[in-house]
Every structure is written in C-alpha cells, then in structure tokens.
Amino acid sequence: MPGGRMFEKQIQMVDLHRQYLRLKNDIDTAMQSVMDDCSFINGPQVKTFSRHLAEYLDVPSVIPCGNGTDALQIALMALGLKPGDEVIIPAFTYVAAAEVVALLGLTPVLVDVDSRTFNINPSLIEAAVSPKTKAIIVVHLFGQSCDMESIMSLADVHHLFVIEDNAQSVGATYTFPDGRTQKTGTIGHIGTTSFFPSKPLACYGDGGALITSDVQLAERIHQIANHGQVRKYHHKQIGCNSRLDTLQAAILDVKLRYLSEFTQARQLVASRYDEALSSCQDVLLPLKSSFSTHVYHQYTIQVEEKKRDLLQAYLKERGVPSMVYYPLPLQLQEAYRGIIRIGGSLQESDKLSRSVLSLPIHTEMTESEQRHITDSFAEAILAIARLS
Numbered sequence: 001m002p003g004g005r006m007f008e009k010q011i012q013m014v015d016l017h018r019q020y021l022r023l024k025n026d027i028d029t030a031m032q033s034v035m036d037d038c039s040f041i042n043g044p045q046v047k048t049f050s051r052h053l054a055e056y057l058d059v060p061s062v063i064p065c066g067n068g069t070d071a072l073q074i075a076l077m078a079l080g081l082k083p084g085d086e087v088i089i090p091a092f093t094y095v096a097a098a099e100v101v102a103l104l105g106l107t108p109v110l111v112d113v114d115s116r117t118f119n120i121n122p123s124l125i126e127a128a129v130s131p132k133t134k135a136i137i138v139v140h141l142f143g144q145s146c147d148m149e150s151i152m153s154l155a156d157v158h159h160l161f162v163i164e165d166n167a168q169s170v171g172a173t174y175t176f177p178d179g180r181t182q183k184t185g186t187i188g189h190i191g192t193t194s195f196f197p198s199k200p201l202a203c204y205g206d207g208g209a210l211i212t213s214d215v216q217l218a219e220r221i222h223q224i225a226n227h228g229q230v231r232k233y234h235h236k237q238i239g240c241n242s243r244l245d246t247l248q249a250a251i252l253d254v255k256l257r258y259l260s261e262f263t264q265a266r267q268l269v270a271s272r273y274d275e276a277l278s279s280c281q282d283v284l285l286p287l288k289s290s291f292s293t294h295v296y297h298q299y300t301i302q303v304e305e306k307k308r309d310l311l312q313a314y315l316k317e318r319g320v321p322s323m324v325y326y327p328l329p330l331q332l333q334e335a336y337r338g339i340i341r342i343g344g345s346l347q348e349s350d351k352l353s354r355s356v357l358s359l360p361i362h363t364e365m366t367e368s369e370q371r372h373i374t375d376s377f378a379e380a381i382l383a384i385a386r387l388s
Ligand SMILES: Cc1ncc(COP(=O)(O)O)c(C=O)c1O
Pocket: 067, 068, 069, 070, 094, 096, 097, 139, 165, 167, 168, 193, 194, 195, 196, 206, 207, 208
C-alpha cells in the first residue's frame, strides 16, 4: 500500500499528557498539599475522594483499594466464596476476573457475549448455572452497562451474588424497564472499579475501589483490604494489603470534578466516528444499548478477520494507532487451560477476538485530528477493497 500523509502531531490512543496540561494547576496544587503533609498512606484526601465518589454514584459508601484486580479479589473474599465454588464470567474480557477467581481456588465458568454490545449475553447464563455456581461477575465492557435487569432477576432465582466490574464504565447510567435509573457499579451486590491511568476515572498510577450498599458487606470489605484488621494488630479474617495511596486519591478528587465533562467529550468523539464511518463498507460500528448510556472507554469496530491486519498497518503508516482489545478470548488463554469450565458455545467471543479493532478516543481529541483518522480509515477501507 502507498505510504500516506501523517498528521502534524503524534496521535495517541489516549492522550494523558494533553489532559494533564489542561488540569495542571488543579492537579499540581492537590499533589503539593499531600507533599506538604507527607500523609502518603491513608491521608485525609483518601476519605474525601471516597466520600465524593459515593455522592456521585449515590451510594452510602465507597471503599478504596490498590487497583481494580484487587477490588475483584476482595469482593470474592468478602462474599465468603469457598474453593470449588463456581463463578460465571464473560469469555470476552480483560483477564482480571478469571485471574482472581482462579487465584482463590474457585472455578471460572465462561459464558459468551452479545456480538454487538460485547457484554455478557444474559440469555446464555442460566444454562451455565450448576449447583456449585455462587456468583456472576459481569463486566461493563468498553463503556456501557450489561443488561442488569435480566442479570439481577436470574441471580435472584438462582441465589447468586452479582459483582459488577465497572472499571471501563464509570459514569454510565443504566435505565431499568420501569424508568428508574442507577449508575453502573451500584446495582449488583458489589461493584468494583479500576483507576488505571487510561480508564474513564483515572489516577496517575494504580488505584481501585469497591462499592456496596450493604453495610455489613462494606465493613467486611474494609477489613479485608486492610489485612483483615478490626483494630490495629487484631486480625479477624485473612485479608490483604490493598490501599489507594493519598497522592492518587488527591488526583482522583480533581479528576472526579471533570468526569461529566470528560464523558461528554468522549461521547462527542464517538458521535463523530459514527457519522464519518457509517458509510464505510463491511465495517460494523459499536451498538449502543437502549438501556444504558455509553461513556466510550473504547470505540470498538468490527471488520472482517482477514482485513484487520491490513487495516491496522495502513492506519499505522498514516500515524493512526489502533488496538485489539482483546486478541484472545479466555477459553484460548494458556494459563486457564484445565481451570475453566465452558458454560456453552463461545463462538461470539471467539469471532470477536478476530474482528475487533479499537480506534483512538480521548478527552482532548480535536476535530482536525479526528478528521485525519476518519479520512485515513475511509481511504484504507477503499484500498483494501481494491486489493480483494
Ligand atoms: C474490565 C477490567 N477489569 C479489571 C481491570 C484491572 O484493573 P487494574 O489494572 O487496576 O488491576 C481492568 C484493567 O485493565 C479492566 O479493564
């Protein structure tokens, strides 16, 4: 393919530096106040941020922790799951859910996802439930909610706990069939999130949190995240050391103030992609569910398997990065062979891992930058069509 025109600046999948420059005054002031106090662990900013996030989500409390993977592990520990119990998870997702389930001696049971929303397909969950099944981890992938009404009803019938992994969808709102709305992460028994730097609500290092409206569960989670400690040097249960450090909490408290604005910025980028790419042949654009807002952590399209590599290479030549989230579904990951139980056909997860492609999306993207991306994309699609 011919070498192409580059954009004047390097285009990033997520431009953290430009976003930092926009927030620099607020972030630097917040960080300086932590440095002045030297209260690096459990400083007052940790409590303040947790309270502000709880207010934003409209829940009684948020329990901060070290990262989103820890949050999932602590959730499973707090629910008292025992080795041999089964936990249903989607087959097409980031590895964290499978990892913590396996680490605790539980069995991950894989269920297929919906081919258009990328989220777990609720109509396939029931067939995967066995007498050993105790919980479902649903992952609100790429920025929008799973079908929580169906999932919660099914969990109720089978007495299952529901953990919502909300790492990619903080800020999304779910609408129940009766019109009630709730933020994602607040609907199941426990919600978890990650504040990894590229996430919708992100810090400048590692961070995570758990959300529950159950007071007793919240207390257990607090203890587990702090060595299972009820008071200093008194350990009621086996826990872990998983803390959100004060610097990250101070940064997050600033970023939380911008969350709605940032969400709108990503939604605008997504709508421009929708418009510009809708006429591209053989490209499936992301589908927004009727019951959820979409915060577009990723803008993920689907293309024919044999064209994806060519498309990526063409875009790269024009300075447009793209990423495959995720190139292997969990059933094909070497580490989990012999550990997982397959809960039905996983054909959509399998197909998606060969067809998905995520395009750059972030809060600082300019119209001209995006025009370069969409023009390059359209040219690539035409050039690839001519080759075949
Ligand atoms: C859906 C999902 N869950 C969990 C995690 C794990 O979060 P962390 O990297 O903070 O451990 C991630 C991070 O990429 C994620 O995307």
